[in-house]
Amino acid sequence: MVEKSEGDTYPLIHELEMYCEQVYSISQILSIPDLCIEEFLKLDSLLKKIMSAIQDIPLKKEAVFFPYNAAMWDSLESIWRAASADKEVETYVIPIPYYEKRNHGEEIEEKYDGGKYPSYVPITDYRSYSLEEHQPDIAYIHNPFDRFNKVTSVHPDYYSNELKKNVTKVVYVPYFLTGGTMYTYHREFPSYYHVDFIVTQNTKMIDSFASTIPRKKFIPWGNPIADRIIQLDKDKPDIPEEWKPMLSNGTDFEGKRTVMYNTSLSMILQEKDNALDKMEMVFKLFREAKDILLIWRPHPLMHATLRTMEGTLYQRYLAIEKSFLEEDIGVLDRTSDVGIAVALSEAYIGEASSVIYMFELIGKPVFLIDPHIENRINAHNGCEVTALGRCTEDNMEYFLADEYAFLCRRDKSTEFIELLDKVPLDTVCSKGVYKDIYKWGDSVYLQPYCGEGLCNYNINKKIFRKFYVKNSVANGFKAMYPVGQYLHLVPDKYPYNVKFDMTREEFIYGALNNCNDSTKSFEVEGTQEKPEKIRYVFPENLICKIRAQELVERTGGLVIYENEDDTLQDFLYLLENDGLFHKVKGSLSRISINATMDGTCGKKIHEFLKSTLH
Structure with missing residues (x-):
């Protein structure tokens, strides 16, 4: 044991060899008393050296990790790293066999993932490690079910109650990340009473x-998954x-934005064919998205679970999977490490599962799909919008798209419409906040109606500024004209005559206005006509951009839930638009699921558990 743990050059090894030789020498001269006394003195001296050397041997603790499904190794890895770096601890990673059940448990298939772990993780074969002989100090597990799972089971020798017979401390580490509370169906298992410790993300989760x-x-x-x-x-x-082999150039992503599509077991089990319908619609959208690469990651137990179910659901799923691969829609990720897909993806779509917290943790947008929402796929060629306050200069017409509160520019020679920017609003209502437009130099001015102030947009700098009138009122002004x-600003309900100096950027207030005098007329400088309203047809791509912009503003870009207004097609346009995408990423912050989510969790857990050993 000493030679194995300390190496064959350790000084004690030499002392033991000399001791054995001395014992042999004495056995040869037992008939000569005088010589024996001298040799016994030498033996005693060697024994004292050996005893002293034994005291200097560091007493190592033994920590063993018993993962079963390689896809869940991330829940143990950072603890293993901390333990394996500790010179006072001997560590073993021992993947254990497990079983997948089919047809309500009538068919059982044995699985062993020993060859699926990262190359830097040294694997010990479970058949060569005896718990009875080793009697480890700590054992880590990430399967809390023991025999109480309809889909999988670890080998009975590694149930929590069996481990406890030969392990000083058994520790359960959840195989998933949550938003801060434990899933209801995980609140109590028999294994919780057998293990010595249960790792949780925070104190709140204990409740x-x-x-x-x-x-x-x-x-x-x-x-540890967060680490x-x-x-x-x-x-x-x-x-x-x-x-x-699933990438178009066989090498890299070709600069495309990458999106992970996660399909969970719970959605399939709850929605069945509805979930598969949604899956097909998602793939249809991504088939048409040329600048986005889809990384589809089904749950590792998807096949095993669907095989146990009655009906044609499994056969239909297999057909969808085959179509995905044959049509080169994206990458089908069957690797055991979900962390790689998370790290290489820029956004997430799918159902609510523990994976979304991985994305939130590192500040990446999440879109939660609803199987009951039908995606808009080229639903129409365009949409009519109301253009307010049209102002023309050098064949370029500036106007406000009233329904969406977007400042727009139209090239009258080509009919091309450009969205300049979203107008900041004082109210939750987008319609009727501004009514008229005037362009002066590099700026466009928007006349307030329901809004509380004059709005200025600098075309070159792409920024809005607000200039507020004193004692503002609703429906304060009905028009504006330049001199x-x-x-x-022509008063409606506003009690003063007022004008704005565009050079000095300040208001000048005149005499009190008779708000009841509706006969007052005014002239508008310039030759352009200004009818009150006109309808323009916006092409589909502009509508998608507007909806994507509104999606960002409405949700704040944290976690976006699909609904009739915020669809997956809107989210895909957001991803394709660099400005909107980086605006979303910039708004994200790490989820506050735990104050210690700083990459040091595994080290802290290891040090605590080591301190509990005597």
Whole structure:
């Protein structure tokens, strides 16, 4: 044991060899008393050296990791890294066999993922490791079900109650990341009473567990999955070799924006054919999205679960999977490491699952699809909008798209319409906030109606500024007209005559206005006609851009839930538009699921558990 743990050059090894030789020498001279006394003195001296050397041997603890499904190794990796770096701890990673059940448990298929772990993780074969002989100090598991799972089961030798017979401390580490509370169906398992400790993301999560579980079992110091995701996102992994045959150039993403599509078990089990209908619609959208690469990652147990179900659901799923591959829609990720897909993807679409918290953790947008929302796929060629306050200069017409509160510019010779920017609003209502437009130099001025102030947009700098009148009222002004450097605001309900100096950028107030005098007329400088309203047809791409912009403003860009107004097609346009995409990314912050989500969770858990050993 000493030679194995310390090496054959360790000084004690030499002392033991000399001791054995001395014992042999004495056995040869037992008939000569005088010689024996001298040799026994030498033996005693050697024994004292050996005893002293034994005291200097560091007493190592033994920590063993028992993962079963390689796809869930991320829940243990950062603890293993901390333990394996500790010179006082001997570590073993021992993937254990498990079983997939079919036809309500009548058919069972044995699985072993020992060959699927990262190359830097040394694997010990479970058949060569005896728990009875090793009696490890700590054992980590990430399967809490024991025999109480209809789809999978680890080998019975590794149920929590069996492990406890030969392990000092058994620790359960959840195989998933959550938003801060435990899933309802995970609140109580028999294994929780067998293990010594349960890792949780925070103290709040402890309340989600059954009250009968002793609170001293919980270690509320974060989630090792977060450690790994933070590290992977920082040091981007290489594109897996398994993906490359599915890439159009066989090498890389060709500059395309990457989106992970996650299909969970729960959605399929709950929605069945509705979920598959949605899957087909998602693939149809991405088939047409030329600048986005889809990385589809079904749940690792998708096939095993669907095979156990009655009906044609599994056969239909297989047909969809085959079509996805044959039509080169994207990458089908069958690797065991979800972290790589998260790190290499720029956004997430799919159902609510533990994976969304990985994306939120590193500040990437999340779009949660609804199987009951039908995607708009080229639903129409365009949409009519109301153009207010048209103002023309050098064949370019500026106007306000009233329904969407977008400042627009139209080339009258080509009929091309450009969206300049979204107008900031004082109210939640987009219609009727501004009524008239005037262009002066590099600026466009918007006359307030329901709004509280004059709005200025600098075309070159692409920025809006507001100039507020004193004592503003609703429906304050009904029109505006320029005279030299001044913009005269024609009062409606506003009690003063007022003009704005566009050079000095300040209001000049005149005499009190008779608000009841509706006979007052005014002239508008310039030759352009200004009818009150006109309808323009916006092409579909402009409508998508407007809807995507509104989606960002309405949701704040954190987690976007699909509905009739915010569809997947809008989200895809947002991803294709660099400005909108980076605006969303810039608005994201790491989820506050735990204060210790800083990449050090595994180290803290290891140090705590080591301190509990005597």
